[in-house]
Amino acid sequence: MRPRFKEVPGPALLASPDYENFAKLNTTRDTESEQLEGSLSSTIALIVVLTIIFSLLMTSLITYCFHKWKLRGRRLQKAQEEYQKDHEKSICQSTPGLVS
DSSP, X not given: OOOOOSSOOOHHHHHXXXXXXXXXXXXXXXXXXXXXXXXXXXXXXHHHHHHXXXXXXXXXXXXXXXXXXXXXXHHHHHHHHHHHXXXXXXXXXXXXXXXX
């Protein structure tokens, strides 16, 4: 941000070649800095959007993997319980005299 003059320069200053060169140079720098600021803000916005999308995808993937891991544990526990029940039934059926 460059400071702005409150007063318009006088006619003698406007006619000098130094002022014209300074005005051209100043205008060129303002245009370049505005273009740089515009592209920089666009780049930052793009980075922010990509970061949000990446974090959403990673959160979804982690949640899916955790849920799958939890279901696998439940399935193994249920299979183990069924195996123990079947094993106890087979022991009871093979020795009918020992039923209490």
